[in-house]
Amino acid sequence: MNKRYAAAVMAALAMAGTVHAQTADQKLRSYETWGSVMGDFNGVSGKDVTYFGANGQPVAEVNYDAYQDGTFEPSGYTYYGYDDNGRVVKEWSQEYKIGTGNVMEWKDKDSIVYQYNDAGYLVSERNYLLGDSTAYEYDSDGNKVAMVKYLPDYQGGYTELSRETYRNFAAPNCPQTIVGDGAYASYKFTASATYDADGNMLEKLTYNGETRTLEQREAWTYTDGQLSLYQAFSVDEDGTETPTRKIVYKVLGTDPLRIQANDSTYFDGEWGEKSLPSVSEYFTPQPASAPELSITLSDEKPNTAVLTFNATTIEGASNVAYDVFRHGIKLARIMASEAVDGMITYVDEGVKNGTYDYFVQAVDADIEDVIGDGEVGDDPLNSYGHGMNSSQRIRMVFATELPAPTNVRATKVEYEMGECFVTVSWDEPAGDGQYGTPTYNLYIDGMKLPVNSEASMSGPVINPITGNSYRMSLGTGSAASDLSESVYVEAVYGIGSAKSETVTVTNDTYDMTGLVEKVVEQWGNALGDVPETKISAKTVNYYNADNEVSSVVSYGANLSTGIYEPSYYEGVIFNEKGLPAKRFHQQYGLYDDYDLAYTEANDTTYYKYDENDRLIEEKSTQSLDSIVYEYDADGNMVSKMRYVPDSYGTHGGVPYVMEGYTYSDFVAPNCPQTIVGTGAYASYMNSYKVYYDEDNNIVKKEKYDEGGTLRQVEHWTYELGILAKYEINTVKSAKGDDGEVTYTENPSKKTIYTVVGTNPLRIKDEQMTYTYGEWSGYTYHHVTEYCKPDATTAPKLVVEPVADELNTVMLTFDATDVAGASSVAYDVYRHGIKVARVPASEAVDGMVTYVDNNVYNGSYDYFVQAVDEAADQSGEDPLNSYGYGESVSNTVRELFDLDLPAPSNVRVTSVEYSLDSCYVTLEWDESADKDLYILEQYNVFVAGEKYPVNSVATMAGVVVNPITENKYRMFLGIGNAASKLSEDIYVQAVYKMGKANSDTIAVTNDPNSGIADVEGGSCIRFSHGVITAGEGVTFDVYSADGKAVAVGCEGSLSIGNRPSGVYVVRSHSNGRTTTQKVVLRGAN
Structure with missing residues (x-):
């Protein structure tokens, strides 16, 4: 439907008295515009309605425009502020127009401030939108003697635009002489006016301000006290008058008083319409008809106002109703018969966020609006301008904070006919749905994009975005183009909207080809005592020159110092073809008499390959399990069986299949659509259906039990070429009356993947579980960093013992380059622990050497890694920075097994008793070569447990002092000289390169014990x-x-x-x- 907007201009004359036949107590309550400029609409096309309160002052003025079917909609709203004397001091106006999101909303338009003098006369009015102002001056009798208009200048001041002065008053405010002056010739004039006995203007003659010649005559004609005609004539130099304009007034009705005005202009000898016909309607206010309104906000429903008002009466009306308005829009008509104890309540639910004025108007329900075709309208909510007095205006603010979409991102990029299309997705707002299900708008550079539309017989049908994605054009280009736009998503609820953050959407995608996992970081920890803003652990894969993982080291961060220490080391030994033949796993902890050290390998896996270098078996020395793989002629894995030893003799002593799977129906290499499980227990007898996308990424996996019932569904979602979400859903089945089985997926677990860095690619994963209807996460998450190994950065390492040095080796390697790096260094690792960083500047003839001195006894893997020092952004000490290097050298295993001298002649040299406690002093003989082997301290072990070392209490706490001399006073037990106290002890010498233990002796409180008797011998x-x-x-x-x-x-x-x-x-x-x-x- 075409909407016709008509300019609703009130017929106000510049200088006149009572121009209409209304009584002094009547008020203009509506001004109607009839017809349309195009001539295709004859009814009321616009209506300006004033609502009056009990005190006779306007509560609000609303401009309504009409559709061709007679439906009214507001276009403007004006409200006022009054001082204590009831004078208007401020006027605000708003427009009802298409705003953000292409929806109708109220927008501030203008405000005017009025000021008065001590006598109560208006002295100035200032328009804040235009910046202009008007000043008024008065004589001692209260007559307005001057009106001056000002415009703002560029210096922050005001310039006088025009001035009119008034004098020779025939009656109060009826000047007979008017003089105009101003910045332009059109403002310069002199006018003389005559009035009748009632102060109504009869004639006005206007003279040119410079030539003093008569230029215009205006005349007013009254019939029975009613203005019936206004005429204007131009006057030429000869004094000949020519009509220019006339307004004919006609009384259409007296109850209520309705006066029609037809404005015409005279041109080229003919009269024509100057503007559309108008009708002014007047009424006599009844202050008692104005209800008293109060409003409260509901505590139970969002954006809900509860209006309460008294049921007033209208004189002469038998069928009173009350129209409820929200910002000039009629919401409801409530009959007086609905009042309870004289009070009426109306609930306005689900109000859209914003600021609104409420008021209630009493209405004679038997009087309905007359619409354009002249018939009586049947919709009371479309009837405006016929009510009596209104309640006071109450302003209410609705500002419910609504959940917004999050994680706005591009999820797919496509190219069609030279144009790039991007699918923009977002996470739907969080919450329990109390605000309803939103629809969405997508904005690009602040402009709302057209939503999905479809053709119909009557034209395009607009379908709002109801899902959480939208396919938009990013522009003309190809994958090589740099295309981008700033976008945000708006969730639209019944009570308002909420915007996401603005993000930049590009045509960039992620190519995982050749990328491998370099490091997996754990942020936060399971206990929650490390915040998710800090790394608590990281697992680093080290790649060799064959781009194979040669070692894996997991590092944990000390909570107080931030220093990384390994938690395990996983080494790989390769066969002659460079394939992993053996993988061993060593834990790192307090395994060397409560000192940090690696254990012996506690889990080793051996690998076997066929002639095509395909893995056919892997066997664990810890569990003794083995996994056997089989392949078809195309190289697809068709079988994977895990065998376990017959530990209980139930399978004739032969290993049997505990769990296994067969794979078939390949949609692409190693992409089976059917998987069948087998094994020793029914829980392994499952089958699976697997689904893939066009890129052969797995997208769905259905799990069926032995009876063929669907039990679980896994989903994989990809965005821009990478995995974005992984979900596990349990399945419930139900059989209907018709025997048909229906399945319902219920969420169980999910992992969300988010790109948090692109160079290098870093992907965050957050795991969540679904319990009691809610998703809950963990107190930690992981970030995986990917790299593309560069074999040219891997040095070639040689390790050789250093002659005449104890437990000392020299590492020699070539100084490889790192592409694009201005500062290269080489990190030296001993079994996954970084022991040195050597700058490339120390290379001699392209070779770098490093000497590892006095290494602690043990077996170690050495390797060297090239590092771009500028790329190491960890902010850590270089020796505490892990996971930032390039490919590593070959691994060299070195064994250090230095025979170290042990303490001897451990003995008791004194026995003491104090407060029923026995203490003994131990002494032992030190090695004469203790300095050669770099003795650091001694440890005393009692019954195999390290005894507390010396401690001293201080103001700051207990200070632990290691045992550095060959004696130690220890507590032996509770007792006295008659007690039989005894402990087995030995003393351990701790050297820089290892440890050596004395013989174990029995220490008692018998002073004659603890030393062996002489039984003979050659010494x-x-x-x-x-x-x-x-x-x-x-x-x-x-x-x-x-x-x-x-x-x-x-x-x-x-x-x-x-x-x-x-x-x-x-x-x-x-x-x-x-x-x-x-x-x-x-x-x-």
Whole structure:
């Protein structure tokens, strides 16, 4: 339908008294415009309605335009602010027009501020939209004597545009002389006016302001006190008058008073319409008919207003109703008969977000609107301009925050006939649906795109976007073009809308060809004590020159220091063809007497291949399971069977299939559409149907149980060439009365993949589970970084022992280049732990060397990795930065097995008791070569457990001091001298290159225990109080309390004259020291 907008211009004359026959207490409540400019519409095409409150002041003025079917819709809205004296101090106007999203909404248009003098006369009005203003001046009698109009200038001030002055008043505000002046000739004039006894203007003569010649005469004719004709004439130099305009007024009705005005112009000897006919309708207000309105917001429903008002009466009306308005639009008509205890309640539900004025108008329901065809309208909600007084205006603000679409992104790029099309997708707003199901609008550079449309017999039908994607044109171009647009998505609800963030959509896609997983980072952790803004662990794949993974290392970050330490190392040994032949797994932890070290491999897998280098078997030494693979002639894997050993003799001692699968119906190489499971238990007897997209990506997998019932469905969703979402849904089945089975998928788990970086490609994955109707995530997520290995960056490594150095090797490798890197360095790894970063500038003749000194005993894999130092953006110390390098060198295994000297002659040198606790002091003999092997400290082990080392209490806490001398005071137990206390202990020497343990001895609280008796031998003999040493042996003799009896003895020494008791003999031979005890008894 074509809508006809007509200019609703009120017929107001510049200088006149009472121009219509209404009484003084009547108010103009509507001004109607009839017909259309095109002449195809004869009814009311526009209506300006004023709503008056109980005090006679306008509550609001609303401009309505009409469709050809007579339906009215607002086009303008004006409301006022009053001072304490009831004078208008501000006027606001709004337009009802197409706004954001191509929907009708109210938009601020203008505001005018009025000021008054102490006498209450209007002295100025200022238009804030145009910036112009008008000032008024008065004489002592209150007559307006001047009107001055100003325009804003460019300096922030005002310039006078025109001025009119008034004098010679025939009656109050009836000037007989009017003089105009201003910036232009058209403002310069002099006019004289005459009035009748009622102050109605009869004639006005206007003279040229410069020539003083008469230029125009205007005349007003009244019939029975009613203005019936207005005429205007131009006057030429000879004084001849020519008509130029006339307005004929006609009273159409008196109850209510309706006056028609027909405005015509005279041109070329003929009269023609100047504007469309208008009808002004007046009424006599009844203040008592104005309801008292109150409004509250509902606590139960969003954007719902509860209006309450009293049921007023209208004099002479038997059928009173009440029209409820929201910002000039009629919402409802409620009959007075619906009042309860004299009060009426109306609930306005689901109001669109915004600011609205509410008011209620009393109406004589027996009077209906007259629409364009002259018949009485039957829709009271389309009847405007016939009511009585209105309630006060109450402003309400609805600002419910609505959930917006998120994760707006391009998910597919296509090219057709030289044009690029992008499918834009988004995540639907979160929430429980309390605001209803939204539709969507898509905006490109702030402009709403046309939504989906389809042709019909009556024209295009617009279908709103109801899903979470939209296919839009990005422009003309190809995959080589750089195309982009800024877009956002708006969710449209019944009560408002919510916009997503603005994103840039391009025609970029992701090509995963040749990309491999380089590092997997874990952000946050399962316990939740590491925030998801920090990396708690990372697993790094190191690729060799054959682009094979040669080692995998998982690193964990220390929560307090941020230093990365490995948690496991997975090494790979390759066969002569460069294929993995063996993969071993070693844990890293407190495995070396509570010090960090790698365990021996706790899981090793061996691989076998056929003549086509296809994997045919893998076998684990930990579980003893083996997996056997079979292939068809096209190289498709058709069988995968996991065999387990017959541990319980149930299969004749022969390994049997625990779990297996066969694959068939290949839609592409290794893309089977049918998978059948088998195995030792019914839970393995499943079958699967697999579906793929046009790129042979798996998109759906259905799982059926042994009976053929669908139990689970997996879904894969791809965006721009990469996996974006993986879902696992459980399935419930139900059989209908007709025997047909229907299946319902229920969410169970999902993983969301998001690109968080493009150079290099980094993809975040977030796992979620569905329980009790809600999705919940974890306190951590992963980010996988991909790379395309460059074999040319892999150095060739040689490792050789360094002569005359303990546990020391030299690594030599070539200084490879990294494409585009300005600063290359090489990280040296020992079993996955970075031990050095060597800059390429240290290369000599293209070769780099690094010496790894005094390596701790063990077996290690060495490899070297080239690094672009500028690409390492970790911000960490280079030796704590993992996952940023290029391909690695070949792996070289080195074994360090240095024989280290152990402590000897461990003994008790004192026993003490304090507060029922027994303490013993241990001493031992140190190696003479302790400095050569770089002794760092000692550890004491009691019953196989490391004993607490020395600790000292300080103001800041307990400070742990390692054992650095060859003695240690330890707690032996609760007891006294009569108690039998004992512990097995040994002492461990900790060197930089390893550890060595003493013999284990029993330590008791018996001072004579803990040292072995002399039972003979070639070194020391004891008989009848005489100690005899063998050839080349020297010895020292001490009493039991540690006092020296004799030192540096050779040959024989008699102690027979010494007191009876235990003596300690320490012998020295060939660099070794041995401690023994002798017992001297009485009468020896």
